[in-house]
Amino acid sequence: MYINAMASLEEGNVFTCSICLEKFTSPKYLPCLHTFCELCIASFISSAISDCVIQRKRVYFLCPVCRRENYPPVQNISAEEWAKRLPTNYQLQAIADSLAKQSISKPVFCESCRDNNEENIATFRCKQCQHYLCETCCTFIHQRVKGFSLHTIIDLRKSKFQNDLIGGQGLCTDHPDKEITVYCSNHETLCCTFCLTSKHSDCTYLISLDEINVEDVKLHVDTLDGETQKMKKISNMAVRKLKKNIKGLNLEKGQILSKTAEKIHGIKENLDALYSRLAHSLNTTHEETISKLTLFLEKLELFDKNLSKVSRVSSAVMDEGNRKQMFVVLTNMQQLISDQMKDLSAQRKQANLAQLKWNAVDAIETLANLTKLGDFEYVDQPVDWVKQIDRHCRIIANDANPRELVCRGLKMKDMNPIRILPGLSTGMLPKI
Structure with missing residues (x-):
């Protein structure tokens, strides 16, 4: 059994180009x-x-x-x-x-075997112990010991969507070795039982993920997936039009310069200075315009990539996930889209197509007293793709909101900390 494992690298600026601030290309x-x-x-x-x-x-x-x-x-x-x-x-x-x-992918070994100087590939994982187990240890040791018999065992060979979950496969961000079991409505965040004695010790609006209605969470995830697909269509269209616009601008810019160069042939001395001035001005303005378009294009492509991820994870969790996993996916994906939407909204003014206009001087034959070869202008053509995407993002925020899900049919005053985990009293909460 293999999982993807990326080494954490502190590369600093060694592999970064100081001009584009990206990783080197050639x-x-x-x-x-x-x-x-x-x-x-x-x-x-x-x-x-x-x-x-x-x-x-x-x-x-x-x-x-x-x-x-x-x-x-x-x-x-x-x-x-x-x-x-x-x-x-x-x-x-x-x-x-x-x-x-x-x-590259690295093998995950059974922790019980490794403790006894053996190496066997893990095929199961205990959610409570957070241990990876081979089939032998899982069957003859973990499941038959009375203290472990009620633990939940995950078959790693069947959990195809697990590696795609954001935030570590349903584990608490503050306690990475603990499973997410609680949703805090006060902070609108997921947490584990250990969090209840620290960050959420004074919170009163807490609910166990086990109490969430499975049909409700399916409906919310379905809304998330549906609206994500609609946003993906809009972003795909925007990416195509921006690429076409950039290509057209590059072509028009080249045509302007090449046609102008043909006309200055034969009167080189006077036109060289004029052409150089035009080329410098046009190239500078062109680079600024293309840079603006490219910046928004990159953000849209990143947004489109994340939408694909949300779609993939949402579909997978609908097919194979349990309600806890669906709720975790719903929460994390909704947060991911919300963060991306904020970034796109900040760039809304740059989200325009550009048009290059060129007004050539009519009497080019009378060049002796010319002071310029023509005028050019990049004209913005407003297209508010962000507004269209934001409309669907708001639907997700309203109709696929985890807080609305856990509070549905439950008065806030009734959300008592004792209801955090079924069968677990506040006196049994873990101590930090």
Whole structure:
């Protein structure tokens, strides 16, 4: 039996490009030994070349980190070719690839066997003891001992959705070795019995997950899944349109520059300065516009990825989970979507499509007294995808709210701490 186990790595900034602040892609290093993504340094060099041309200076660029000067290997080289000729940092790439491979599946062994210097793959897990067990130990030791006979045993071979649960397979975030058994309406959070003597000792609105109606929680999870699917359709559409918009803007930008370049052929001396000025202004504004669109695109793609996860987990827990697991999934998925929605809402003003407009000067033939080649403008086309998504998010908040679920048909004054766990009095609560 295998589970996914990712090693915890403290990488700092070693594997992060200082330009894009992301993990390196095709890392290239400068003579000063500072490393950057090939595309990032190419874009940086391109801006530097444009500045040098406008200022009629020798072409060069400064290292983004240490400001050391770098000159082209040959004359009239493009920024892309210059970046491509920079040496690749194979050592850094190899280390990053090696660390990435640490996220492989590792076997889980029976803890009882391991205590006796044996190694057998675990196929069961006791929810109360939090122990992984092989079939032999589970059958002949754990289940036949009177003290363990009432414990709940999970067959790891059948729990397909377990590894997808957020927050550690129904375990308490404050006490990772304890199972979630209680919902606190005061704090709107899940907790274990140990939490009741610490953070929730003064809370009065507590309820055991065992008391939640299974049909109600199914209805809530079904609402979560349904609204998630609707949000996923909207986000998918937004991603497609943004990608198409970016592609179109890139094409239009290229057409503007190429057509302008054709017209300035033959009158090079005067038009070189004008074209360089236009190219620099257009490239700068274009990069800002594309950066804004790309930033929102990345957030939408992350939101779309999380929606896929919510959908997958919701479907799985509906098919195979018990009511506790369904409630845990409902709570965590609702929180995940709520957090993502806050992030999208903060970027609502940037969630627009852009349109590149170009007004060329009519009398280009009379270039002697020209001061500019034309005007361009990126025009926002409002499309409030966030509002559409938020409509479904509000439905989830209202119709799939864990607090509403546990309080349904129960007056708040009746939610006494003694009802926390069936058969468990407050005097039997664990001591910290």
